[in-house]
Amino acid sequence: MSEKAIGTCAIGSDDKTIKLWDVETGQEIRTLKGHDGPVRSVNFSPDGKTLVSGSDDKTIKLWDVETGQEIHTLYGHNSLVRSVNFSPDGKTLVSGSWDNTIKLWKVETDSNLLNLDALMGRSCDWVRVYLHNPNSGVREEDRHLCDGIGTKN
Incomplete structure (x- = not known):
């Protein structure tokens, strides 16, 4: 390299x-x-x-x-x-x-500013309710975008 x-x-x-x-x-x-x-x-x-x-x-x-x-x-x-x-x-x-x-x-x-996986987890925790709301207009295939990410499964 x-x-x-x-x-x-x-x-x-x-x-x-x-x-x-x-x-x-x-x-x-x-x-x-x-x-x-x-x-x-x-x-x-x-x-x-x-x-x-x-x-x-x-x-x-x-x-x-x-x-x-x-x-x-x-x-x-x-x-x-x-x-x-x-x-x-x-x-x-x-x-x-x-x-x-x-x-x-x-x-x-020399400090660790951010673990991007933790950021993604927090983001998915926030958006999960929207993804699974049947009135959100989110396509069925996109509803599982955050499955397995974050603190809520």
């Missing part, structure tokens, strides 16, 4: 490392070590100064691209992290995991 930012390519690997390469010369810049499992996803921040990585070790790591130093590790998934990326402004991270969750993280505080 790789992404380009300001002439640099990052590649996550099954050997638990991330390699940074100079795309013009083809030379390896450095190897980032810190994950305890294969690295499944890497992406640069919009300004190219920070790299985010997701791994089978259930963690998300932020890296300083210039120095190769680990900035922080984010914990919160219960299974391997399959995908990570920055928001366009670089202030928020999104991560997707095989634990069937998508999480948003605030980069500055």
